[in-house]
Amino acid sequence: MTILLTRNPEMPLTSRLILTATVTTLLLCSLLSGKTVSAQQADLILHGGKVVTVDAEFSIAEAIAVRGDRIVAVGADADVLALAGEKTTKVDLDGRTVLPGLIDSHVHATGASMYEFDHPVPDMETIADVLAYVQARAAVLDEGEWIKISQVFVTRLRDQRFPTRYELDQVAPKHPVLFRTGPDAAVNSLALELSGIDKDFEITDGKPGYIERDPETGEPNGILRSCTRLVKTTGSSRRATQEDRLDRLEALFADYNRVGLTSVCDRGGSDGSIALYQRLKEEDRLTCRVFVSYSVGAQSDLEQIEKRIQKAASSPHHAYDNMLWLRGIKIFLDGGMLTGSAYMRQPWGVSQIYSISDPEYRGLIYVPEEKLYRIAKFALENDLQITAHSVGDGAVHALIKAYERIHKDDFSVKGMRPCITHCNFMSAEAIERMQRLDIVADLQPAWLWLDGKTLLRQFGDERLTYFQPYRSLFEAGVTIGGGSDHMQKIGGRRAVNPYNPFLGMWITLARSPRWMEGALHLEQSLSREQAIRLYTINNAYLTFEEKEKGSLEVGKLADLIVLDQDILTVPVDEVKDITVRQTYLGGRLVHSTAE
Structure with missing residues (x-):
């Protein structure tokens, strides 16, 4: 199959339309070889639209034909519709724009899909939102169960800071709390105690990280840098x-x-x-x-x-x-x-x-x-x-x-x-x-x-x-x-x-x-x-x-x-x-x- 798409390079992008489209199809090849017409008919044709091909020339066509899972023609309506048969599904685009399927270069789909499996998690834009969520979870969880929040980044809070150890203590004094943003975290007093992180604790596993401390007392202030791994959490959600x-x-x-x-x-x-x-x-x-x-x-x-x-x-x-x-x-x-x-x-x-x-x-x-x-x-x-x-x-x-x-x-x-x-x-x-x-x-x-x-x-x-x-x-x-x-x-x-x-x-x-x-x-x-x-x-x-x-x-x-x-x-x-x-x-x- 040969498809020729031409355009005037001086026309603005927003007004490019297909000017000529010559389609020599596999259908015609099959006729020459004696095969039946129906054997090469398209399964699906979308026509009457603006097909943005994203080819090397960023050409724009009117229609596109599909057979099986592959594209068999792209071009002008008349040429592409010639591939239609009795069983072809034809979709009139009514002028709408078609793009290639989009691709995301970076996801973590299996983890993301399970994030709210246990319960919905509200959007959080402020420290007050964070504390309200922690307090709400403390009200429904048994005493001593962990409350965990992941990836609510402090740069995305209007307050632009971590919740403090003492703020977390006030809303959940009987629950260990982990506010985790990747390798960093803020935890409350009970979480520090259960993890064995006190005034004398030192990181000895040879991995990165440091523990922020109160400059006057030397006590951990609840913020852990690049060492969330030190927090000894247990599960509290349904399996x-x-x-x-x-x-x-x-x-x-x-x-x-x-x-x-x-x-x-x-x-x-x-x-x-x-x-x-x-x-x-x-x-x-x-x-x-x-x-x-x-x-x-x-x-x-x-x-x-x-x-x-x-x-x-x-x-x-x-x-x-x-x-x-x-x-x-x-x-x-x-x-x-x-x-x-x-x-x-x-x-x-x-x-x-x-x-x-x-x-x-x-x-x-x-x-x-x-x-x-x-x-x-x-x-x-x-x-x-x-x-x-x-x-x-x-x-x-x-x-x-x-x-x-x-x-x-x-x-x-x-x-x-x-x-x-x-x-x-x-x-x-x-x-x-x-x-x-x-x-x-x-x-x-x-x-x-x-x-x-x-x-x-x-x-x-x-x-x-x-x-x-x-x-x-x-x-x-x-x-x-x-x-x-x-x-x-x-x-x-x-x-x-x-x-x-x-x-x-x-x-x-x-x-x-x-x-x-x-x-x-x-x-x-x-x-x-x-x-x-x-x-x-x-x-x-x-x-x-x-x-x-x-x-x-x-x-x-x-x-x-x-x-x-x-x-x-x-x-x-x-x-x-x-x-x-x-x-x-x-x-x-x-x-x-x-x-």
Whole structure:
């Protein structure tokens, strides 16, 4: 089949329409070979719309045809409708816009789906909200049961601080409380007592972290930095069965489909999560394609790390399958910007928000240079994409250095697409070095929206010049993908972090943090075409699948979505509110709104 799409390059993007479409189809080939017409008819045709192909030319067509799970034609209505037969499902788009199925480059689906299994967790924007939740849980739990809150980041509270040990004591004196934000936490007095953390306690396990103390008494003040592992919690929620986990995961994938997602990357997969994905796949309940980066604990010794990498490489899921593919390795290189532990090239600065008192403090890096190099090289040697959680510019530079060293060892990393996860704080130098080696990156636009105000207060405008520098990365030719780092709750906008990709696209266009006026370095904003590529073909490239999906071209998987508004012409502020009318996965309808 040959399809020719032409356009006038001088026409503006928002008014591009298909000018000519010549379709020589497999149908005609079958006629010439003596096969019946019906054998090559399309199963599904969407016509009368604006099909944004996201091909190399960003061409726009009127119609698209699908047979099986693949696209067989894209072009003008008349040409594509010629493929219709008696059994073809024809959908009149009535002028609506079609995009390739969207891809999220970073989720933690199996954990996120179970977050509210025991009970709903309200949104929390203030310390008062946190304390009210703790008090409400204390009223329904037996005395002595743990109250645990995860990932309510202090940078996302209007108060911009942790709840104190004593505030938690007041609302839950008879319950141990853990307020956890990744590796950092705030706990109350009973939690400290049960964990054996007192005035004389010292960290002796050789792992990172420190315990904040009252400067006058030396007593722990309840804030634990990068050592939440020291808290000895016990379970207090009802136990989930395997069927519960499958049902919740299926429900989450249905919501991913609702916001236009047809593929996701699990950036921290375990044996248990892979088993859940496989079970859904076997039962034909898997409605998102899943790329897995296998979680590897970089704090283990090298022998254990290499065994785990080899386990991933020898897994049957390492063989390509467009529904479930184990193709990556994920480690943690530094802390987080939400917890004040991202590893920076320059000191963080004394901070009340982050409880930083040392003017030379630069954050935490977890993997020494030599060990990082060896882990990354071993993963690449085993045909596994390596990525590392790298938030601060110090960590980003350290990871690039490791990839460069591997490349100098007569082991070309070009084409192997080593990745940087998060990659929030960058530099012009880092971008140039990434481009040279085809290093890719997985970024989360929602963090700019959610945390921009706090970061501006902490670092000032100049230090944020290369915070999520989308335009600089695109212009340099570095391939980056958009993701969410979805960790808790089901719901595209209510989740931690929000996974609605249209919200993500809007953030890259407007760069407007919440709770503040104006934009954060608007010169780093994207065009609409670039924003769409961020969640389609770019993410397909991140997972080595740009020839399979990410654009609407003949031969590719028929993953596509129909929008309620035209993303190319709607006012910028309305991009975030676009909804998806239909979602197709391999030509199969997996989401449709009620008419």
